[in-house]
Amino acid sequence: MRSKMLALILFVIMDLVIISYSIAKVPDWVKNLDSSQKYPVNLYLSGFGVATGPISEATGLAQESARGEISRIIVVSIKSAIATLREEKNERYSQELSSITQSTTSLQNIKGINIENYSEGDQRNATVYAVAYVSRADLRRMYAQEKQNLIQQINTIIKDAQMYESKSETMDAVNKYLSLY
Structure with a gap:
C-alpha cells in the first residue's frame, strides 16, 4: 500500500513538472x-500575428499578419503615372502634364525579416502565433545603401539630360528630366 501511495505521489509530481515545463516554454511574445523581451523595441521592429485553423493555413496567415x-x-511604395502632351510650333515648346499617384505597402520590399512560430x-x-522581427541597425544599413543607389541613379539621369541639353536635343532632355518624377 505504501509503495502504491509513493508511486501515485511520484506520478503527480512528474505530471506537475511536465505541465510547468510546457507552460514555461511558451514565449513571452505569445x-x-x-x-517581447527577446526583441526589445529599441533594437527591433516587430509585428505579431495569430490565426486559427488547419496548422498549415493558420501558420501562413499568422506569418503574413x-x-x-x-x-x-x-x-510604403508610391507609384506615379505621368501623361504628357508636348507640342512644338514655330520653335516654341508647350507641354501639358497630368499625373495619378498611388501608395501601397508591399511585403516583398523588406529584407532581413525573421519569423518565429508557436502553435497550440x-x-x-x-x-498559431507568429512574431516577425527585423533589426533596426540592419534596416538602417540596408536603407542607407538603397539611398546611395538611388542618388547614383538620379545623378546619372541628370547627367544624361544635361548631355542632351548641350546637344540642343531639348525633347530628349525634357524626357530625361521628367523620368525623375
Whole structure:
C-alpha cells in the first residue's frame, strides 16, 4: 500500500513538472502579443500575428499578419503615372502634364525579416502565433545603401539630360528630366 501511495505521489509530481515545463516554454511574445523581451523595441521592429485553423493555413496567415505589421510601419511604395502632351510650333515648346499617384505597402520590399512560430492544438485545429522581427541597425544599413543607389541613379539621369541639353536635343532632355518624377 505504501509503495502504491509513493508511486501515485511520484506520478503527480512528474505530471506537475511536465505541465510547468510546457507552460514555461511558451514565449513571452505569445503571452503579450504586442511586445517581447527577446526583441526589445529599441533594437527591433516587430509585428505579431495569430490565426486559427488547419496548422498549415493558420501558420501562413499568422506569418503574413506579423509581416504586415512591420510592413505598415516602414514600407510604403508610391507609384506615379505621368501623361504628357508636348507640342512644338514655330520653335516654341508647350507641354501639358497630368499625373495619378498611388501608395501601397508591399511585403516583398523588406529584407532581413525573421519569423518565429508557436502553435497550440492539433494539425486540424491549431492556434498559431507568429512574431516577425527585423533589426533596426540592419534596416538602417540596408536603407542607407538603397539611398546611395538611388542618388547614383538620379545623378546619372541628370547627367544624361544635361548631355542632351548641350546637344540642343531639348525633347530628349525634357524626357530625361521628367523620368525623375
